[in-house]
Amino acid sequence: MSPDETENDDVPRVDLTSDSESNILFGQLLIKGDYIDEQTIKSTSRIMQKLGGEQTLFKILEKRGTLTRENLLDCIRVQQQPDISMGMLLHQLGEITRGQWQQAEQLRTHSGDFNHIGEILVGKQMLREDQYTEANAALTGYLYEEPDIGECDSLLLKNLPIKTCKVFGFFPIRRVDSSIIVAFENPELEDAQTEAARCFNTTVEAVLCSATALRRAFAAYERQAAPKTDAEKLVVKEGSASAWVNNILRNGVELSASDIHIQPTSDFVRVRYRIDGTLRDHDHLPLEQLEAMVSRLKIMAEADIAERRKHQDGRIDFENPETGAISELRASFFITINGEAVVLRVLRSDNRIVELKDIGMGDKTLEQFHKQALQAPNGVIIVTGPTGSGKTSTLYSCVQHLNNDTTSIITAEDPVEFQVDGISQCSINPKLGRTYEDSLKFIVRQDPDVIVLGEIRDASSATSAIQASLTGHKVLTTFHAEDTIGTLLRLMYMNIERFLIASTISCVMAQRLARKVCSSCAQPVKPKSAELKLLGWSLDSFHGGNFREGAGCEHCEFTGYKGRVAIFEVLIPNAAVRDSILESNNATDIRRISQESAGLVTLLEHGLVKASRGETSLAEVIRVLPRLTPPRPLLEIIRLTGIRQ
Template sequence: MTQASSITPATPPSSESAGIISALLLKDGVIDKRQLSYATRVRSKLTTHRTMMDTLLDLGYVTQEQLQNTLRSNQMNIRLGDLLLELGYLREADLQQALGMQKELSGKKRLGEILVEKGFIEERRLLETLAYQLGYPLIELSFIALDRSLLAAIPLNVCREHKFVPVRREGNAIVLAFSDPLDQKAQDVARGFLGQSLKIAIAPRESILENLAALERTSSQPSISDDSSIIGMINTLIEEAIDECASDIHIEPMKDRLRVRLRCDGVMLQHKDYPREIAPQLTSRIKVMAEADIAERRRHQDGRILFASARHGINLDMRVSFYVTIYGEKIVLRLLNNKGTLLDIREIGMAPRMLDHFIYEALEAPTGVMIITGPTGSGKTSTMYSCVNFLNNINTSIITAEDPVEYIIDGISQCSINTKIGVTFEETLRHIVRQDPDIIVLGEIRDHFSAETAIQAALTGHKVLTTFHTEDSIGGLVRLMNMEIEAFLISSTVVCVVAQRLLRRVCPDCAETYIPTPLDLSRLNLSPNDLAGAEFKIGRGCKSCRFSGYRGRAGIFELLVMNEMVKNAILNNKSSYDIRKISIETSGMVTLMEDGIVKAAQGLVSMKEIITDLPRLGKPRPLGELRRILGVTQ
């Protein structure tokens, strides 16, 4: 057990005093002293951190509703910092720092404001916590929904000073959105102007201020939906997406607004909202840019935009899709070459020994088919471009058929499939071999015809690079067999199959030690001893990772290099289970899950994602053995 000491809990959770919320629950008679002391004892024995509230809820001593009632009826006595601390959303040290700053500012700023500004907590998290715990609704403001008549009763500068905005009447009550619903002074001011019956709601500070500003200029200012500002808005949006290294922009009409989200590192992120009423002009303008039919609003369409970015000095190629939804057309712009720089093959993230193996046995082999496989968004196209870049030199003729070209490389002949004008995949493949290539790159093998073209080209002495959509490397071989390619052709032409995934990288700025739970271990099918020497990390969330705990991505690889034993297994029509077993035992193959475990044990990726995103097949080998095979020192 001493060997595994690094993955057993170092310190039990601190046994801080029961806290103000527990005291209030006790005072209100929701829990009794015996329950509280039992919960305290249970909590001190847990190996993972649970807050006192979670523990009380888990034990069934308190319901969420009772908790909300107690919090609401005792609002005057609860301070935001204590609440966040007890809920486990804030660290003691961060709170103390923020309180210190508040003192320096002689109370000119609310604590919540400072916490958000310093990046100790994300505003949305803060508001959701308040909304959930206090039972107030969290509302998305859009200035068309506001009842302007209410503004006759209260001056805008008062609203701005206390960070609230009147929303609408509900019977005799007035709904008001506050950025800080615990701000008693703001509530008193609002009651002074609007009367006693207020319904409190919560909204982000920025959107309250934006809405107040919009209300102020509504009468005199021109509408934001005139043409020149629409063009400006779209250009700004695209530039922002390039800034964020986004791969896609989603513009979605919703009931009350136009929501814009960006996909960054594979994850959808809220970017901004536009007012619903500009949707027609915005859509028309993007259609003009994409050379789509402006008059057509009831059918799905697609198009393409070449965008010259003034801010970044690049030409961006975008594929645009218009999809008709019940609220209007949803627009998705895919930013094709917004992938940053082309990675050197040595920087794609393969472990040292796997990389050597890959370069010497596969990339430098003069002929044969190399397959890179994985689901959409697994990074296989980037890896393929890194391979092409490695092979690209003055004495080699390289030609591609891609759908579409996603990255332009100097010195090779790239063809983008364009079915609209008759440049189909089939037509291109018929011509490609006549171009006297040494290396042929086929964007993707998707049917018997493209598979056969790849195999035939390899048989006639070419090197072929291509991609597939399969779960793992063995799946790639099985797919070829299912495309009715003879086993002997597969075994004599395929050089290697690389399976790949992209997992999110743990943010280095907020990484903390993570101790695998018994459930993690059972899901991985490993014992603590198998993971001796591991240093798992988890990101707690900070400003530099937009509070996700992750920043950037890391490749996870499985490399199958075909040796005689694997070839024989294919020739003898062995099952995929047997082929996998033989590959692991004789070709030095490390599975995706095993490579993931090694990278998680370095603190590069999270335990959570290797469990949810990598195929779990069989029992992984112990970390020490994997590190030896891959040449990973730590």
């Protein structure tokens, strides 16, 4: 049967059960284009009836091996049947559901814009941009192809008028005989094809490509053409994405980085490590590697590799290929305008919990903390500080100290970072409905003496912690606040009753980590007058101190610092402080009363004592510690903390 006879024969008498109008239209076109015959339509129609109309004509023909996607798109492209809409084609191809198709048709009626539907579907994440562009190409009679600068003839790129390319939205693909195939975002744009022909000084064959592909090609071209800056003098390294990823992770673990940052900029991928609390630039890699590296990391983290529009997280057990040591990493994938940024938090692999007496509190402070907070039968102990200030480590030192045969300790953490024998630890998992509040309800029924709540995040978890303390439990938790007094005020602002705060909180401990002066290259220094001025110290205030700085050596990678020291501010509220919590809104008042009556030594003061012992530098003290009130003279702080020189 020839196509002509078919046309006269009026094909629609074949009954296609579902979406019959659409299927009939496509059936007609396919017969007309000589891709299938009427016999095939009849047998396909029977299958469709059996399937209850769930599948489109094309999907069944495709499954039977009669027709490919390319065949259908070619058929549409060549015949240009105006009755076929974007929604109809996408549905026929199985790229959108019937519901999405109907939605698209409604949008089309509203906007009256044919292309707009595809853009809306892409915007609503119902469709990928390349699927839309390919369908759009077929419907407008063009071939679809994305430009690839790596595949492009270098002669075409030489002297490419990139500005004109950007204005008219095109990029060359390849030369075929005497003409050049050029990808256009919109070939119908006025003068676009004429301009392209003028640029290449020959005839052009237009193909359609997506806006994103075009932008990527422009960026790659400009990167290639631009004079190389230092940052871009990339050492092109051997090997696959997985080798790169392994290198990045191994270096990070070996340098004792706490975090590994893989961040795309507009020109390159920046790899940085946070070591001793400071981010250090480590490497610049070509942007082209990003996608493969991110995919590799997603596989390792068991994240969704196909998902590139949403933030994700996951966990990686990384085995160092040289030492065989396993490190646990928490991975976070974050969508930026330059691509996906990945940050890996290196969870402590050694699981070593520092003994409470060694965490770095002064003897006097430690004794007070021990007697009045840790050994008290109930009350809430809060460790506070910004992310990365070591509060979790301190929390565990306390837990370990309390851990014995006669004490029942139960935790709810997000996630469990250290495993402690003899206590019941639970990882919070909101995805499974295991929240702090929920877990706490069950913990109380487990007859605990000590409850460890990973973090107070909001009023409801704060209330939960306080309630648990009121029912006779000792509660240990962390909180994100600037300092001890700031913690009390933040709780007040969360509308926690003041009398509850005053009566249940047995200790607030604020903490920071400062870099430790490298012992291999440390040398004595005199405080600089600019430093003293910043600290609010007079010349004789620092009397009795032995300040040091690192000159820089190979042990510390010439930074002058190696390792970190913890700095504390411990508030154990006494009657006067509790009264001030009940009565005052003023941080300065509460802080003054705490200093005068409860022996509070501020973070800054404690840092200065540590600097005066040469453990850290004055520069570090200034960098990491809040300077809220002027510090007292050194000798007085030493007396208050009991830190020996």
